Amino acid sequence: MEAYLTIKSLQVDYYQDNRQITALKDVNLKLPYGTSASLIGPSGCGKSTLLSVLAGLNQKYTGEVLLNGQSPQENGKTALILQDYGLFPWKTVWDNVKLGLQIKGIARREYEQKTEEILRKLGLLDLRKRFPAQLSGGQRQRVAIARSLVLEPELLLMDEPFSSLDALTREEMQDLVLRLWQETKLTILLITHNIEEAVFLGQRIFVMSACPGTIIRELENPLAGDYSARGKADFWELAASLRSNLRRS
């Protein structure tokens, strides 16, 4: 299959007080169309940095990053979901979700229709007049997902999206992401600290080393998206193997 995302010898340096911090070094990665991938690695290894490059927010990198043959800035079909701060507290659910379409300059009737559709799909229509502060953590992340999906992105980037949720809500959200992925066939890249989540949602799993981050292991994961896999021995074996990988990195 043709790769949607290609990263070749990516390096990102930060400068702070005239000191250079290399956050990412020699990162190589390929992701075919419609794959879901998870990315795990120790704290501070540059995972968020990688996503900000892919989302076109950090343009100070060297190396090659291509999304469908375009640079992240040109492409503009990428959505990014963060752990917090995803939603604007001063906008209602409705206004949060429609904002992207509005900025894109889409006609009012069309964006209202699309907003309503996605809110209904995610079971959020009744909450549309609420402010983020009036929602539970899970509801908030669902709104964040709605806000991203309404833009019909080709690549969905998620940075520890569910880490502040309780275990049950978290599983619900994982199921939701899975369902959406199966329906839309987006390409997904998910950062997580939760190894089980990485195994459940990632057809490919990338393991990164400590700072400066680079990819030290890449594996195919046939168990991804299998609801029944959560209980299987294979699932736990893979998780254990990843865990030991992370320890050594």
Place this chain on the structure above:
Amino acid sequence: MFSMILKKLTSQSLKTILTLVFLFGSWQLLALILQTPALPPPGEALKSLGAIFVSEIVGHLGVSLYRVVVSLIIATLLAVPLGLYLGKNKAADQISAPLIYLTYPVPKVVFLPIFLILLGIGNVSKIVLITLVVFYQILVTTRDAARNLAKEYVLSVKSLKASEWEIYRHVYFPACLPAILTSLRLGLGTALAVLFLVETYATREGIGFFIMDSWSSLAYDKMFAGIIAMGLMGFVLYLLLDGCEKIFCRWVNP
């Protein structure tokens, strides 16, 4: 819903009434203790307020209200965009910070004579002075609020390819609005104080003039009627700002 609002309103007006009773009670007590014509009991002041409100006070109050409101509006229109701009742009902020901090503490009222010479004794000099004082308060508060905005919010709209204008409109302005309204409330207090001061110089209009004029003619009941009227004007303006906050910043305490 409606009954809840009604309940809230009645409980609020109850509080206002209690506050008034307390204020006038203390005043009455003080007047009884001091027994001086310089502090007439509230009853007399209120009676005088009723008698001369339409004939004398309304005109002066209107002029004062005009001066304060116009000043606040101009100060807001100038300070809010500039404050948001400085809070957003680090370089501009760093260049302007010394200038702001050097000129902020200078008591602007000392420029009144200069303004009177340059701009005449009409409304312009007064409005310019009040505007100048309030401008700084709003500017500094707005700038600090914009500076402290979590940059994730900005990244989040930037990733939607928002223009500069859209970043201001959807992020900086609404995020800083609660701080802006707070600074306006503080600014209103300052504006009223400065108003009183400028109205005691070279003018024969305005509630400040009316109060000082009554004082110099020893009409203490009139003087206190003027003070009550000025207090009421401030109160109504505060209520207006509170209303704005309730409508536009519902998200803060939903």
